[in-house]
Amino acid sequence: MSLLPSANIENKQPIYKVELVDNAYHCIVSKQADITLGFEVELPEVLTLSKENYDSIHTAFVKAIRLLPQYCVLHKQDWFFEDIYTPSFGQSMSMLSRAFERNFNERPFLNHKCYIFLTKTSSDRSRHNSLHSALTRRHIVPKDMLDAKTSSDFFDRVGQFVKILSDSSFFKFRQLTINEIAGQGIESGLIEKYLTLSSDGLALQDIDFSKGLKIGNKFCSLFTLARTDDLSSQVETEIKYEKLSTDRTRFSLGFASHIGLNLPCNHMYNQYIFIDDHTRTLKMLEGKKQNLRSLSRYSRENIVNMELTEEYLNEALVEGRLSVRAHYNVLVWSEEGEELKKLRNLTSSAITQMDCRPREATIDTGTIFWSGIPGNAGDFPSEETFHTFSEQACCFLNLETNYRDSPSPFGIKLIDRISGKPVHVDLSDLPIKEGIITNRNKFILGPSGSGKSFFTNHMVRQYHEQGTHILLVDVGHSYRGLCDLVGGVYFMYDEKKPISFNPFFVDGSIDVEKKESIKTLLLALWKREGEKVTQAEYSTISDAVSLYYENIWAASDTFPCFNSFYEFFDGPFRVLLERDEHFKERHFDVHNFLYILKRYYKGGEFDYLLNATDNLNLLHQSFIVFELDNIKDHPVLFPVVTLIIMETFISKMRKLNGIRKMILIEEAWKAIAKEGTAEFIKYLFKTVRKFFGEAIVVTQEVDDIIGNAVVKDAIINNSDTKILLDQRKFMNRFDGIQALLGLTEKEKAQVLSINQDLKEGRKYKEVFISLGGQASKVYAVEVSAEEYITYSTEQKEKIKLFQKKAKYGSIETAIKEAAQEIREGVF
Incomplete structure (x- = not known):
């Protein structure tokens, strides 16, 4: 029995060293004397960009690439690893917060990391094919490094590249350090992680190229976009995402997004753009054209190729295009051979959605994979690249990442729209600090059944747990369960127990x-x-x-x-x-x-x-609900209660220094129908920000606000945060809502995409949040069974809950019992 040849990774690995140059640049130096600078890049969040945003990003990349020197390689590497959500439990957490974390414990999601490696190589390397790869050589003799002048110019150009993309405001760059690249002690570096296809890279594994690619126990498949015949006849900066678009709106998604976060499996997307000698390339193509001309009499195919080459040369000259070479590949893997077949189908389908032809690599798998080692892009085989312009090449870049947690300590938990992973969102403090909004006021709009009371329950509960004094003006008993649970004060008129202050x-x-x-x-x-x-x-x-x-x-x-x-x-x-x-x-x-x-x-x-x-000292009561349902039309009680509400909140505003306050008015048109109350609302929305507070109005119909001339401008103009739920009922007249709220076309597309693509097996609704018109996003509102029954506004469910409370004498016990029955499907 003959054995296939094997080699030690240490002998074959192409990296010579990783060192600090000029006390500023953490460089990867290959054994072929290529110098590479690596960066971790923070991309825009997925489903948050408009067509204009994609065009701006594309323009920035094209400008940045033009700054790079000749014989430079842009290698963008996007890692997508299957991960699970790890809950964070604290000793002081409430019962509902613990239930929320337990509900999402170990929920799978796709974790994403983006790296950009910029490699300075030499002219002879651009002509190397697979036979010159470090993987095929017995011994690699280190070459001399670039001279100081060339390397200094390269560092300057890289700095300009980074600045242009950073100034676009869509990206944040952080240079990778020596320890992050090469590892330190038992901590693995990026190179080891790549060679093991793992997020920790703790143990190097065998790499087998005998039958495609297998790393340790991972079966791999590599799909390439390396031939012009396999590419779409037309590429764009973005595409229309049909699942979230409507007849009236176009929801934009990055051209390469289908092989990014929308490919739900472990995979890596490598994007290479090679900047050669532009003049030399055009001369080469000119010679190729002449050869095709001389051979055109023998084949119509030669005639077509000659015309296409001439068209390419003309565009390069007339439009001033930069000619580059490009290559893109998707590497997917699984620890089960049978599952790999499914992943091949998934990947093929994703590439097809880009209007490209999927091609699975079989011959050059090893050399392509080896060239993907951070710092080894100069070793990429030239026959696996194709000539194009920088404008077209940039369309294939992955431009989006997951929703990110806010770095602010204050905020609420919502859910990532794609993966279902909880994210920490700050709607109040960080946006003010960053100048995105100037006040914390919020305007919430959603028709009946859209889930607005459910969302507001979820929001005020988390605000209250973080020390906020909450005052709610309600119509419909939406907050009874939450008020009882947190030990709040609930004012409600009943003939047996009339409302009193x-x-x-x-x-x-x-x-x-x-x-x-x-x-x-x-x-x-x-x-x-x-x-x-x-x-x-x-x-x-x-x-x-x-x-x-x-x-x-x-x-x-x-x-x-x-x-x-x-x-x-x-x-x-x-x-x-x-x-x-x-x-x-x-x-x-x-x-x-x-x-x-x-x-x-x-x-x-x-x-x-x-x-x-x-209930005498309302100043220090942190959760107060005024239920106005039974007195909203009473000529005596309603005006008196309204005055009590005003006095209570203004007292909190002026006396509770350093404590966050919130007043939330549900179905506001009844509370603002009279001139005196309207003036209070107007004063409140303009003044509350000065007292570390926020005012929130919740309504079903925008007409309810428009109909009150005194209040309309005060609420809309002084609410920098607009929160909208499912507006499909208003689709035919949404233009009026858009004009009133000052929503952009991108925000309109986001609003009308709500609940258009709900994932099976999960019970949730979506909510749109716009911060000052500068940052907008759609989140999922998904909760645990305990939170659901606490927030529920369904009368049958509320009756059952309070029957259990009467039985057990504790609202918390009643919630836990009801939640367990919900999970068992018997509630």
């Missing part, structure tokens, strides 16, 4: 703002809407409030509430008025004041409203 209660001394809010309340209770208040009336009530609190301080047994105020006004204060020689009944109608306000005094129709004895 105590705006007169103070803990300690009373300040000017508290006095003003009480005076405003008293005047609102007394006067009809639109009825003027005289200076004498205002002054009288002001005196009454001041003297009332002085009387309370003097008599500590008096409980501050409306009842005691009414008794004080009808008793001691009335006596003072009658003794005042300057006081006249026409200045202030005492009888009328007491008669009208008597309905709020004990025994009156609304004696419960302003005399509460519990």
Whole structure:
């Protein structure tokens, strides 16, 4: 039995050393004297770019490539590794946060890393074929390095290349260090990781080229785009992504995205652009054209090739195109031979979607793989490349990566739209710090059933867990479960247990703002809407409030509430008025004041409203819900409750220094229907940012906001964050919504793509978030069973949950029990 020849990797590996040059450049030096600088590149996030963005990126790459010196290789290497989500548990995590992390524990996703290697090689290397590869040589004799002037010029050009792409604002470059490339101690470097096709590269493995390519226990398949016959007749900077496009919108995706994140398996996409001597290349092609001309009489194929070559030369001359050579390949692998067959089909299908012909490499697999070693691009076989212009070559570059976690410590967890992996998103602090938004206010729009209350539950829950004081104005009991779970205060009108407050209660001394809010309340209770208040009336009530609190301080047994105020006004204060020689009944109608306000005094129709004895100190209550469903049309209760809401939040704004505050108004048109309330909303949206707060309005119809002229501009213009849910119901009139909210065409395409391509086997909905019109993205809102039942607005589910609460005496136990039944499919 004969054995195939084998060799030691150390003898065949083409890298001579990795060293620091000029105390600035971490260089890979090959044994053929090629110098390479490597960078890890941060790409734009997938599904966030418009056609104009792709065109800008393409232009930047073409300009950057023109700066590179002759006989330079741009090797872009995109690694896509199957990974799993690792949850992060903390001791202080809430039950729902733990449930969220458990729900996504070990969820698979495709991890992506992008590297760019720029290699300076020599003129003779550009003509080398597979026979010259380091893989085919018995011994590699190291050549002398480039001279100092050439290497210095190369470093300068690379610096300019990086600057142009960085200045485009789409990319961030970080130079790879010696340890990252070559490894340190037991920590593997990039070269070892490549040779083992693993994210850790801890142990080198056998590499077998006898039957294609096998590395350790990984079966590999290599697909190449190396012949013009296999390429699309026309390439673009982007393509229309049919799954997320509509009849009215074009959703753009990178031309090469189908073999990027959209190829759901372990794979690597290598992109090579070789910058040769442009003049020399054109002369070579001119000679080729003449040969074809002389042979044209023998074959029509020669005539066609001659015409194509002439067309290429003409375009290079007239349009000033830079002629380059290019090669692209996709390497996929699996530890199971049978699965590799499926991956071949997946990869072939992905390449076909680019309108290219998939070709699996069989002969040059070894040399192509070996040339992909970081720093060895100069060893690439020339017969596996094709001539093209830099503009066309750049269209094949992969330009997108996964959603990234925000580096901010504050934020909420949403889900990556493609992979289903949780991502940390900061909608408040980092965008302000980076100047993307100027305020934290948010406008949320979604028709009935789109999941807006579900999303807002998810958002405010996470804000509250991070120390935010939440005040919610609701219609529809959407936050009852969450409020009970976090131990919040829930104000709701019920005939058996009417809604009650105590705006007169103070803990300690009373300040000017508290006095003003009480005076405003008293005047609102007394006067009809639109009825003027005289200076004498205002002054009288002001005196009454001041003297009332002085009387309370003097008599500590008096409980501050409306009842005691009414008794004080009808008793001691009335006596003072009658003794005042300057006081006249026409200045202030005492009888009328007491008669009208008597309905709020004990025994009156609304004696419960302003005399509460519990939930007195709302200032330090961190989660408060005002449920207005049963009183939204009540002529007395609704205005009073609205004033209480105003006073409560303004008190939090001005007194809770350094603490984040949020007021969220659901179905806002009812709360802003009256002039007085509208002015409060207007003031709130313009002022809350100064007090580390944010105001949020949630509505089903934009018309509800448009219909109120006072509020429309205040809310829309002072809400830098626009959050929209499924708008397909409004597709035929979305242009009006787009104009009102100031959405760009890219944002319009993103909004109308919501829920268009939901993945099977997962229960979720999608949400669009725009930050100041500068950064926009669609996320998935997917939660654990515990979170689902807590946020659910389905009446049957809520009834079951609160029945369980009554049974167990604990909302947390009820949620856990209901969640388990949901997972078992019996809830």
